[in-house]
Amino acid sequence: MGSYVLQSFLRQTGIICLTGGGCEAVRKSALSYPFGIPVPAVGVVGYTFLVVLTFLRTVNPALPAGRQKLEKNLLAGILGMATFGICFVTWFTYTEIFLIKGVCMWCAISAVNMYVIFVLTLISLKLGKQ
Numbered sequence: 001m002g003s004y005v006l007q008s009f010l011r012q013t014g015i016i017c018l019t020g021g022g023c024e025a026v027r028k029s030a031l032s033y034p035f036g037i038p039v040p041a042v043g044v045v046g047y048t049f050l051v052v053l054t055f056l057r058t059v060n061p062a063l064p065a066g067r068q069k070l071e072k073n074l075l076a077g078i079l080g081m082a083t084f085g086i087c088f089v090t091w092f093t094y095t096e097i098f099l100i101k102g103v104c105m106w107c108a109i110s111a112v113n114m115y116v117i118f119v120l121t122l123i124s125l126k127l128g129k130q
Helices: 002-011 022-028 039-058 064-100 105-128
Strands: none
Touching: 002 039, 002 105, 022 064, 022 105, 039 064, 039 105, 064 105
């Protein structure tokens, strides 16, 4: 999903969008390129980081004692990335609605995904402390 939207931003081509012209309005807006970086690039990097950390949580180190510390550190990294993610998608959703005046369905799906990841990470942390 993120790769599809990113390539559209980089190639300056249209995006399939079920919300009317919202995706195109967002793609064409200068506000979708903070610091010259396309918003989907931030998403691709963030989700890649989350995938790598989550995958590493599934790898069992040789020593069980080391597993708890590794698990805690990886979960902290996931929580940090998810926290950044919800801050970013909240800011960008605000930008879409009030400044660009268009909503991209891909961005909205990504925002929901990031909130779900954040909540699941909090649940995982709570379960780990019991």
